[in-house]
Amino acid sequence: MILIFKYIFPKRYVGLTLWPLIILKDGSLKKDAILINHERIHLKQQVELLILPFYLLYIMEWLIGLCYYGNFVEAYRNISFEKEAYQNEWNLNYLKERPRWHFLKYVF
Template sequence: MKGWLIVAPFLNVNAMALFPFILLREEEMRGDVVLLNHERIHLRQQAELLVLPFYVLYLLNYLVNLARYSSHNKAYLMILFEQEAYQRELDVAYLSCRKWCNWLAFF
């Protein structure tokens, strides 16, 4: 899944995957291979969970982490989906060999 790239200058983050789109804060980010790979990993995760359950699990995981770590940054980085995406974002071939629901390995 490549995702449709949309430049959204109002974003407070560099990029965001909202199935089936990847929102980018700046036009120049279209060339950022690592950033796009990270967001495409999220698109795959979203597709596996039929989109809506992904967002529910993402939010629940964040809230549990926030209660556990009392830090937004730590809570965000410890989200299972983010752990997989950050760990594999440099491997541009990852999605071609990724196992189904591999984010479960980060439990």
């Protein structure tokens, strides 16, 4: 399910996935197939980890990255879940081909 809620986003961000929702900053973004694919990759990751552990690992990776890089954006870009989503968002068939637990490839 896709919801539009523009008031929760910092200026650089346009989408957020909170199981089972994809939340977008603007209704026109529903037509952005790449963004929607990116967010659907996160939905798949969340299901694989039974939702709550996904969020715990996501926050833990971000905090470790923040200590390591000293930069919010750099820490975010180096979260394994984000690496997988960004590197595969252009492949609209990715979720059909994606092996289970594939985000682990991006951890190390």
